[in-house]
Amino acid sequence: MSTSPVRVRFAPSPTGMFHVGGARSALYNWAVARQSGGTFVLRIEDTDTARNRPEWTQGIIDALAAIGISSADPTFEGPYFQSENAGRHQEASLRLYATGRAYYCDCTREQLKERTGSEHLGYDGFCRERGLEFAEGRALRFRTPDEGETVVEDLVRGKPIFPNASIEDFVIARGDGSPVFLLANVVDDLDEGITQVIRGEEHLSNTPKQQLLWEALRATPPVWGHLPVIVNEKRQKLSKRRDKVALEDYLADGFLPEAMVNYLMLLGWGPGDDREIMPYEEMERLFRIEDVNTSPAFFDVKKLTAFNGEYIRALSPEAFIAACAPWLTQPRAPWRAEAFDAAVFAEVAPLAQTRLTLLSEITGNVDFLFLDEPVFDEASWSKAMKPGAAELLRDVRAAYANVGWHADELKIVLTAVGERHELKLGKAQAPVRVAVTGRTVGLPLFESLEVLGRDQTLARLDAALLRLSEV
Template sequence: MANANVRVRFCPSPTGNPHVGLVRTALFNWAFARHHGGTLVFRIEDTDAARDSEESYQQLLDAMRWLGLDWDEGPEVGGPHAPYRQSQRMDLYKDVAKKLLDAGHAYRCYCTTEELDARREAARAAGKPSGYDGTCRELTAEQKEAYEREGREPIVRFRMPDEPITFNDLVRGELTFTPENVPDYGIVRANGAPLYTLVNPVDDALMEITHVLRGEDLLSSTPRQIALYKALAEIGVGNGTTPSFGHLPYVMGEGNKKLSKRDPQSSLNLYRERGFLREGLLNYLSLLGWSLSADQDIFTMDEMVAAFDIEDVNANPARFDLKKCEAINADHIRRLDVKAFAEACEPWLKAPHANWAPENFDRAAWEAIAPHAQTRLTVLSDITANVDFLFLDQPVEDEASWTKAMKEGSDALLRTAREKLAEAEWNTDALKAAVVAAGEEHGLKLGKAQAPVRVAVTGRTVGLPLFESLEILGRERTLARVDAALAKLAG
């Protein structure tokens, strides 16, 4: 059932290149918002000055635009809760932290890193939980003064309730966290900088977020945030409601390990550079934890939006399968009309991808070959090598292809094929008949007979349909390339 009051957020940190796990999170939030006719808030979590960069910020915006995941509030769009970059909201966080301290929901902690480490080790050795032990929870004024005279600079810790926290995860069902497993936690660094643990819930409260859909790796922080939402409501920050949570399954890579930014196949840029269609990539990423139906893997984003329900997401880890991703992208390439396909290929028909001179590009030949290429491509970047034989003076010299195709007797076959091609009408059926006849004279079936012809004309053993390619290349250029191959064989 649609619910226009739904407000979700996608809030990445601008560190490094966008990766497919991040895109999957953005996609599920976008689809959920669009399904309900709600609002997608795009928020940038850039409070870590040491790791965040303007370049990564721009890449995030560019990635969302390329993917077609439009947002209703956020950078470049604005909205009632601007600004949407956390680095521009620091005064607000400091004010909230002070209110939490004044109300007793937070306290200053003077423990040093060395003391914390020592107590954690002791707790582990005793078989007890190793989280913060509450040493500074109830300090007297005198104790605080003594620490400050020592020159200790305190962090601010949030005071967790001494009772279990239970919530219904939209993906995983009811979950309960006991107090010993959710200790008090830091919300402000010693230098006064607010931590993610504070700014994320504060912004969710102020921006009236109704549903938080995020990765499973953040599940352990949820009880802490639920407690903080309650405290924020008590001090008048936000509208007093706690969002519903849904934690998306891990995306796994090779060897049962979580797909990380360091894995080559995780980079969104890789898929853009290889020429994946955004529809194909998003279709595949949606299958990492969700499905439209048991018997339909290929669908449009409109179909996904119409059907998407966060409660249908599977809690089990999802494995990233590059081969399946490519296969789904290939299906989406087939779905394009020919004109849209030809336009989508344009970037790979120009420098720096094209290995031919710009003036050699023949648009009529390209438009003639495009329908045949569309049935063969997995990704758009494959087009360059598939059609370069049309626009190069000589085909690419691929020695591996030459060695594979030019077996003993290939020269005799090529001579016969040349004779029959020279006499044939220049259309696909007649050209095929010519090569079939040449093969029969040498006791070869079509597959073996056409291989030397293909390599002579295109330079490669694998490519677009041969006889359609010969027709488009033309009689004169085809025969000249066969002659050149015969000269090389005679050699």
């Protein structure tokens, strides 16, 4: 391993939203850089002009900041843009040609298939000794060694060995002279002084080719680390066409960044004990890339959700209220903007905090306080409003008209009414809860009634009785 200061890089393409697999890779690189006093380089690989969009670039920067990887930290360097290094890429391709490590090729797919019988067998080296010079339409191929083997120093996978004879003469520049990803990636890493490349295992097959390019450019290759693939519950690689993979979507659903970081760090690595919930700072101190395992990592949304619930419950009351704010204001909130009362929310916030697993669940727990009338859910109504519900609600309404308006007294009164109807408290609560909140589950009923107030509670009981009389 190089004794140079550690320089790692994260090199996403701005062609879509920020993949959770990319977030995991970024966090591992960040941990390696920070614990070694090194540098984390952000490089935007923006050479796919047909698919790149400026908002995706900003989305990458914003998503990194959301999980704690910020340009404000001295560890951070960049962003650099691959497109701005095109001249160096082309210079490297021409240097490889001038030193005999690359040659021009005018073979078409059809010709290759005709010679080999299949277009899947790889290039057969037909143009190696033809001495072609550059011309429009001729690709530049790297001349791989015929003998020996390429050994990859991989911090996760040991020393994978690739026989050179099995590596085809691969293209490093297209027919128009523009270098391809393999070469551009190597040149950028070389220019940016990258000492360790930590990335997903899907790149492992490219690594011997890139290592040969490093050596042909007379440079020492970095140390590699290829992370295990992340899979869904069917053990299929996470796919944006099939799975929910965007970090932004998880944050928008109410996952706390801290919970996401904690969970992502454990996708392929563990601290070596039974603990799972821990702050990033502690994970960073314990993290070793050599301890990352090679088995596929299951992205378990249920487990992530459980993590998130733990983090929500650990927030201070003030932090919880602040975290809920985006869901309590327009456009996410279902009530009129002027109907929201921050003081009222603060009263019920401690009740809600113990029940949420997602911040987005907050609106369904407190909307009855700020809507003009409770939501009407047919399933909840049918479940709660059984025969005898009208009589129960009528007696509750009469009793609540004069009782002291405190949670304990409200509970005592409803218990007594329920006993007269031969119902235990749990059964007696159901029609009252649905009449007042619209749902069969929610915050503790009597504390909710206390905050809602007598007038609103009685009005909603009256509305429920009217609906029942119309059935």
